[in-house]
Amino acid sequence: NAGVxxxxxxxxxxxxxxxxxxxxxxxxxxxMSWYRQDPGMGLRLIHYSVGAGxxxxxxxxxxxxxxxxxTEDFPLRLLSAAPSQTSVxxxxxxxxxxxxxxxxxxxxxxxxxxxxx
Amino acid sequence: LxxxxxxxxxxxxxxxxxxxxxxxxxxxxxxxITWYQQFPSQGPRFIIQGYKTKVTNEVASxxxxxxxxxxxxxxxxxxxxxxxxxxxxxxxxxxxxxxxIFGAGTRLAVHP
Numbered sequence: 001n002a003g004v005x006x007x008x009x010x011x012x013x014x015x016x017x018x019x020x021x022x023x024x025x026x027x028x029x030x031x032m033s034w035y036r037q038d039p040g041m042g043l044r045l046i047h048y049s050v051g052a053g054x055x056x057x058x059x060x061x062x063x064x065x066x067x068x069x070x071t072e073d074f075p076l077r078l079l080s081a082a083p084s085q086t087s088v089x090x091x092x093x094x095x096x097x098x099x100x101x102x103x104x105x106x107x108x109x110x111x112x113x114x115x116x117x
Numbered sequence: 118l119x120x121x122x123x124x125x126x127x128x129x130x131x132x133x134x135x136x137x138x139x140x141x142x143x144x145x146x147x148x149x150i151t152w153y154q155q156f157p158s159q160g161p162r163f164i165i166q167g168y169k170t171k172v173t174n175e176v177a178s179x180x181x182x183x184x185x186x187x188x189x190x191x192x193x194x195x196x197x198x199x200x201x202x203x204x205x206x207x208x209x210x211x212x213x214x215x216x217x218i219f220g221a222g223t224r225l226a227v228h229p
Binding site: 045110 | 153
């Protein structure tokens with residue numbers, strides 16, 4: 001199994017440009033999420049999804065959009081890149097996280113390193 | 118806001134046992150407690166998960182007291198390769214759905 005696949009691994013943008021970070025998982029996981037990690041810091045939740053067609057905001061959603069049209073894919077869109085969005089972005093998925101059961105085990109991708117000039 | 122509190126950093130030496138304690142005073146009845154390990158330039162990796170009492174696997178043990186307001190990750194006989202950041206997570210149901218918020222983590226440095 002490929003697990004969680006993120007593309008691209010590296011990207012440089014200019015301020016104001018838009019782009020989409022791709023995330024795909026082949027484990028039939030219901031739950032998918034995006035985190036960002038700034039140098040020397042912990043992970044902060046951007047957006048998450050508990051199934052196709054259902055998304056919600058995390059801790060730092062401003063400047064990012066997500067959609068979940070299929071179980072497998074959860075793209076993260078930067079609408080107008082800013083230097084403050086320079087970070088490493090991690091996509092993660094889990095079998096099932098819903099209202100009453102927390103399996104807790106997240107599978108992470110290798111990360112996408114984004115630099116905004 | 119993260120629902121957990123951990124020490125920012127710890128130091129140890131090879132061969133010692135390391136115990137990292139996490140406080141989660143507002144843990145919900147159905148929440149599990151999960152620990153992750155992260156090496157530089159990599160995504161976090163699942164270490165262990167528990168609900169109550171003690172859980173042990175091939176790499177660590179997790180101790181959870183009866184009130185579940187804290188948990189302790191125990192790493193037996195650490196080596197240099199255990200130098201990493203360790204995160205403790207519980208669920209967060211603000212807004213109706215369950216989402217996982219990472220805290221700042223504990224930066225463990227293992228010395229020769």
